[in-house]
Amino acid sequence: MKVSEVMSAPAVAVPARTQLGEVARRMDAYDVGCVLVTDAGALCGIVTDRDLAVRVLAGGLDAATRVDEVMTRPVITVEATDDIHAAYRALRRTRVRRLPVLDGRRVVGVLAVDDLLMDVFLRIGDLLGPVAWSVLKEPPGPPSMERKA
Numbered sequence: 001m002k003v004s005e006v007m008s009a010p011a012v013a014v015p016a017r018t019q020l021g022e023v024a025r026r027m028d029a030y031d032v033g034c035v036l037v038t039d040a041g042a043l044c045g046i047v048t049d050r051d052l053a054v055r056v057l058a059g060g061l062d063a064a065t066r067v068d069e070v071m072t073r074p075v076i077t078v079e080a081t082d083d084i085h086a087a088y089r090a091l092r093r094t095r096v097r098r099l100p101v102l103d104g105r106r107v108v109g110v111l112a113v114d115d116l117l118m119d120v121f122l123r124i125g126d127l128l129g130p131v132a133w134s135v136l137k138e139p140p141g142p143p144s145m146e147r148k149a
Helices: 020-030 049-057 084-094 113-136
Strands: 013-015 034-039 042-048 098-103 106-112
Touching: 013 020, 020 034, 020 049, 034 106, 042 049, 042 098, 084 098, 084 113, 106 113
Parallel strands: 013 034
Antiparallel strands: 034 042, 098 106
């Protein structure tokens, strides 16, 4: 399976000169935990909700601070065509929770640990469906409200 099959797209990106207040508003508006930082269209950093809490709030910075002053760089990335196992290795090796996904030099999405967990849960569900059917001798359906005595 390729990274592009599991990633979230499109990625939310801001120019390097964007103020942190605007970054936080975009995270809220798009319901994301990170924003990619670009300069002339090229990826140059990433800022996460944790960065905002630890580096900005705890560091006493204000909302007018530019994102390029607190972003993480260099950015660990994966290619959209990479096998998903390459992403697992990158996450494990670097201990980050989000990886920008590139198609060449163009950002096409973000792969988060949550995306991988959802994929694992769906695969387990696919495997358990037939097992439940054979054990219960009936098709899976909504949970019963009856209790057995």
